[in-house]
Structure formats: structure tokens, C-alpha cells
Amino acid sequence: MVRTRIAPSPTGQDLHIGNAYTALVNYVVAKKNEGKFIIRIEDTDRTRFVEGSEDHILESLAWLGITHSEGPDTGGPYTPYRQSERLSLYKKYAEELVVQGKAYYCFCTPERLAEMRKGQESRHEPPMYDGMCKAFSRQQSAIRVKNGEQHVIRLSLPDEGVTVFTDLIRGEISFENKLLDDQVLLKSDGFPTYHLGVVVDDHLMEISHIIRGEEWISSTPKHVLLYQFLGWGLPLYAHMPLLRNPDKSKLSKRKNPVWVSWYREQGFLPEALLNYLATMAWAHPDEKEIFSIDEMVEVFDLSDVQTTAPIFDIEKLRWMNGEYLRKTQNSKLKTQIYDFYNGIYDEDTIAKTLPLVVERMKTLAEYRSLAGFFFERPKEHEPPLKVAPLKVGGEALRLSDWNHDAMEHAIREASEKAGMKAKDVFMELRVAVTGKTVGPPLLESLEVLGKDETLRRITL
RNA sequence: GCCGUGUUCGUCUAGUGGCCCAGGACGGUUGGUUCUCAACCAACAAAUCACCGGUUCGAAUCCGGUACACGGCACCA
Numbered sequence: 224m225v226r227t228r229i230a231p232s233p234t235g236q237d238l239h240i241g242n243a244y245t246a247l248v249n250y251v252v253a254k255k256n257e258g259k260f261i262i263r264i265e266d267t268d269r270t271r272f273v274e275g276s277e278d279h280i281l282e283s284l285a286w287l288g289i290t291h292s293e294g295p296d297t298g299g300p301y302t303p304y305r306q307s308e309r310l311s312l313y314k315k316y317a318e319e320l321v322v323q324g325k326a327y328y329c330f331c332t333p334e335r336l337a338e339m340r341k342g343q344e345s346r347h348e349p350p351m352y353d354g355m356c357k358a359f360s361r362q363q364s365a366i367r368v369k370n371g372e373q374h375v376i377r378l379s380l381p382d383e384g385v386t387v388f389t390d391l392i393r394g395e396i397s398f399e400n401k402l403l404d405d406q407v408l409l410k411s412d413g414f415p416t417y418h419l420g421v422v423v424d425d426h427l428m429e430i431s432h433i434i435r436g437e438e439w440i441s442s443t444p445k446h447v448l449l450y451q452f453l454g455w456g457l458p459l460y461a462h463m464p465l466l467r468n469p470d471k472s473k474l475s476k477r478k479n480p481v482w483v484s485w486y487r488e489q490g491f492l493p494e495a496l497l498n499y500l501a502t503m504a505w506a507h508p509d510e511k512e513i514f515s516i517d518e519m520v521e522v523f524d525l526s527d528v529q530t531t532a533p534i535f536d537i538e539k540l541r542w543m544n545g546e547y548l549r550k551t552q553n554s555k556l557k558t559q560i561y562d563f564y565n566g567i568y569d570e571d572t573i574a575k576t577l578p579l580v581v582e583r584m585k586t587l588a589e590y591r592s593l594a595g596f597f598f599e600r601p602k603e604h605e606p607p608l609k610v611a612p613l614k615v616g617g618e619a620l621r622l623s624d625w626n627h628d629a630m631e632h633a634i635r636e637a638s639e640k641a642g643m644k645a646k647d648v649f650m651e652l653r654v655a656v657t658g659k660t661v662g663p664p665l666l667e668s669l670e671v672l673g674k675d676e677t678l679r680r681i682t683l
Numbered sequence: 684g685c686c687g688u689g690u691u692c693g694u695c696u697a698g699u700g701g702c703c704c705a706g707g708a709c710g711g712u713u714g715g716u717u718c719u720c721a722a723c724c725a726a727c728a729a730a731u732c733a734c735c736g737g738u739u740c741g742a743a744u745c746c747g748g749u750a751c752a753c754g755g756c757a758c759c760a
Contacts, residue, residue: 269757340757346684348685350685403686416759420760437687437688437754464753465753467754510707512709531690532753538709580721641728658698
């Protein structure tokens with residue numbers, strides 16, 4: 224049984240686009256193999272915990288249409304799906320490792336550790352735990368623990384040998400054990416670190432494929448060792464290349480919009496976002512650019528996933544979104560726009576104006592800037608309208624002529640021309656206020672009649 | 684500094700020894716269509732396949748080295 228998962232931390236305001244990207248691949252792998260896709264919340268860092276984050280993450284995932292069969296909200300056979308509710312499990316395994324001699328209690332203070340690292344840095348040594356507490360006898364440590372002394376549990380790693388694992392995307396990867404640090408497994412507050420948490424939960428939840436970001440490659444050997452120490456079978460690993468900023472650094476909120484909700488608010492369609500993310504990870508065998516997730520599921524193979532970290536290009540996303548907008552039936556798009564603006568524009572108005580602007584919309588949010596002047600009054604102290612030359616019936620109107628009188632005149636003239644369609648007249652007006660959100664309250668003064676879009680009557 | 688991963692047009696990529704003096708897409712430019720914009724159509728520009736060396740009749744594709752980029756090196760995930 225194929226079981227995949229994403230394990231987001233509730234430390235940001237919403238689902239990170241990078242998480243959406245790995246979620247997509249996890250979801251596709253599960254679907255392709257008729258398996259299950261699971262969500263587990265890794266809320267083990269109390270200092271970075273953000274209230275409401277989990278809800279937003281779940282909401283965004285739902286918006287994207289990436290549905291899970293087990294998770295903190297839906298429950299499932301391995302409940303709970305929130306690490307903070309599974310503390311006793313981690314403690315149990317950490318102590319088991321201590322008993323086996325695969326881990327040890329460490330009483331070093333943060334101050335000592337900081338001091339130690341400073342020394343190492345100045346000596347150009349790799350920053351690693353120096354193993355001081357490893358030397359203590361089991362009884363000695365046990366007494367100190369019993370006396371209530373603050374402690375953590377550290378992984379005790381061999382300093383010989385090589386740990387090798389196979390990555391489904393990159394092939395074999397190996398690390399020398401002596402270069403691996405004695406990682407903290409259980410923090411002094413009783414919470415596990417990521418390393419203990421993932422291994423325990425992925426095993427207990429029977430995760431078959433661990434598909435995560437490339438940033439985890441260096442810690443994978445520790446996880447592999449942990450599986451061995453615990454006597455558990457290894458899952459399959461696949462490390463995805465990281466999404467990058469235009470300056471090639473790892474995608475960050477400082478340099479790029481990273482929250483999925485931002486893309487939603489900008490009026491990107493979930494299908495388009497997903498399609499774009501898919502092309503970041505993987506190329507369709509037929510070199511198709513536009514494809515649905517179902518199409519992707521049919522031909523997807525993990526080993527075809529890109530190894531190079533792509534730069535997230537919002538321009539291409541916008542193009543793709545425009546393609547999706549134009550693919551959507553007008554009646555459906557009308558409803559989407561209505562919902563997008565929370566019903567502040569009536570559906571009828573949207574239906575009338577949408578055909579006039581849909582071809583130049585790249586996002587739902589652009590509907591307002593493109594068509595808003597049909598029905599929105601200019602604001603009180605709005606700066607004068609900057610308009611492009613308006614040509615009606617072949618005659619150009621000067622910018623300064625752009626006022627109600629000129630407009631009325633222009634429209635009259637235009638409509639007098641036999642066969643002149645409303646669409647064309649509107650188009651000219653729209654062009655005149657290209658890209659501007661302000662304009663005359665046109666819709667109030669004009670009424671478009673007739674199904675053939677012919678401008679039949681103008682009332683002012 | 685150490686370890687790891689990577690390197691084909693500005694960007695996303697196709698390419699797994701001859702079909703590639705490298706194909707597609709975004710973006711750009713020019714033209715067509717349209718009274719204008721967008722959309723659509725067409726064309727053009729854009730990659731010495733990071734570099735050096737090797738294997739081979741033949742390399743973007745295989746091997747070695749170098750450089751560069753990114754990631755990791757926390758009681759963060």
C-alpha cells in the first residue's frame with residue numbers, strides 16, 4: 224500500500240508554496256498507486272507556533288483540491304495526526320534507544336553549546352557536539368535525570384562506516400558517519416525534534432514514500448540510522464529540488480510571495496497554480512504545458528522528477544492562469560468572479576461585461592481594474608484620469624476631452640454607425656482607460672440591450 | 684570551513700552515443716488580423732549544451748578533474 228504524506232509545521236500564516244509543491248507530488252504519487260495521502264502536523268516547536276496556521280494550511284490545501292484521506296481534521300486509523308498530541312510515543316522510543324546505548328542523556332546548557340561552537344568556528348572545525356555527555360556512565364546519567372536535572376536525549380552515532388540510501392530521484396547518496404552530528408532527539412521540554420518525530424511517525428503511520436524537499440538530504444542519513452537502531456524497515460526516499468527566488472536562493476517570503484492564500488487573493492485559479500507547480504517539478508512526456516492533475520497522474524513517474532532547482536517565474540504563472548481563464552466557460556467564470564469579489568458586484572453586470580474583458584484578464588483580480596469603470600464611480604478626490612487617445616468612428620478624441628459630455632457624444636456617434644456593436648464601443652472606452660480602476664459610472668448611464676450585443680439605446 | 688546536491692536560450696524545459704551546427708513554452712522583437720488594446724496567427728532574435736581533459740569513427744549525452752551555484756551543518760522544521 225502506497226502511503227504518502229506532507230508534514231507541515233504551523234509556523235507561518237498559511238501554506239507555503241513550497242509545501243504546496245511537495246504536497247502535489249505526494250498527492251499524485253498516492254493517487255497514481257491508488258494509495259493514501261496523509262497530512263500530519265509537526266507542531267513540535269512551541270516558540271514558533273502560530274495560532275490559526277494549521278487551519279489556514281488545511282484550508283489552502285482544500286482550495287487547491289489536494290485532498291487527504293487522513294489528517295488532523297479528518298482523523299484516521301493512526302490518530303492523532305498532530306505531533307504535540309503524541310509526545311509519550313517519542314519519549315518511549317527515545318528512552319528505548321538510551322537503553323540500547325543508541326542514544327544518551329545530555330546535560331549541556333545552551334550556553335556551553337554556544338561556547339563550544341564558537342571555539343570550533345574559530346578553529347575552522349565543523350560545528351558538532353563534542354560528545355562530553357556521551358562519556359558519562361548510564362547510572363551516573365540516570366541519577367542526574369532522577370534528580371530532575373534539565374536534559375535532552377541525543378542520538379549516539381558511530382564514528383566509523385558509511386550510511387547509504389537510495390533516492391528515487393537522484394540515485395544513491397552516501398555519507399560518512401563520522402561527519403554526522405549526535406543530533407538531539409528529545410528536547411528538554413519533552414518535545415521531539417524533527418528527526419525523532421518524522422522517523423517515529425512515518426514508521427507508525429506506515430508511510431511508504433517520503434517525498435520532501437532537497438533541504439532534508441543532509442539529515443536523511445541520521446534518519447536512516449534511526450530506522451536501523453529501532454529495527455524498522457526503511458521507507459522509500461525522494462528529495463525534490465527546491466523552488467528558488469529569481470536570485471537563485473531558496474524561495475523565501477522576503478523575496479517572493481510564498482503564501483498560497485496570496486495567490487488565491489490575487490485571483491489565481493487553483494488548477495492553474497497546480498499546473499504551474501507541476502511543471503516546476505516535472506515535464507510532461509508530450510511536452511505539454513497545460514494539463515490537469517488527472518492527466519499528470521496517468522503518466523507521472525517519480526524518477527522523471529527534475530533534479531535542478533527551478534526559479535519560480537510568476538510571469539509564466541500569470542500566462543498560464545490566463546489560459547485557464549479563457550478555457551473556463553463564461554457562465555462558470557461569472558460565478559467565480561462573483562464569489563471572488565464576495566458578491567459585491569451583481570451577477571448580471573458581471574455577465575454583461577465579462578465577455579468584453581476576459582481576453583485580457585490574467586487573474587480574477589484584474590477583472591475589476593479592467594471592467595470596473597463600467598460600474599464604479601470615481602472616488603471623490605481621485606486624480607484626473609489618464610487616458611489613452613480614444614478613437615470613435617475613426618475620429619480621435621483628445622485626452623482633455625474625456626469628460627461626460629465628450630463621452631456621451633462619442634457613444635452617440637458610435638452607436639449611430641450602423642451595425643456597430645456594443646462590444647466595440649465598450650472596447651474603445653475600455654482602451655481609453657486602460658488599466659485604470661476609475662472611470663465614469665458607465666453602467667449607470669448606459670444600458671445594454673439585446674442578446675446580439677448591439678447597442679440599441681443609450682440613456683444618460 | 685566541512686558535507687551534500689546540481690549546472691542545456693533571460694526563465695521553465697526536451698534531449699539517455701549518430702535523427703541536434705540542439706526542439707518546445709514563457710518573456711522579448713517584428714509582422715498579420717482588428718478603427719485601438721487584448722486574444723489569435725506568423726516570423727525573428729536568444730544556448731560555443733559551465734569549463735578543461737579523456738573514451739569513441741562519432742558526445743549535450745559515457746569517464747575524470749576544475750569552477751560556480753544552491754542546500755545542510757540548532758534543544759527550527
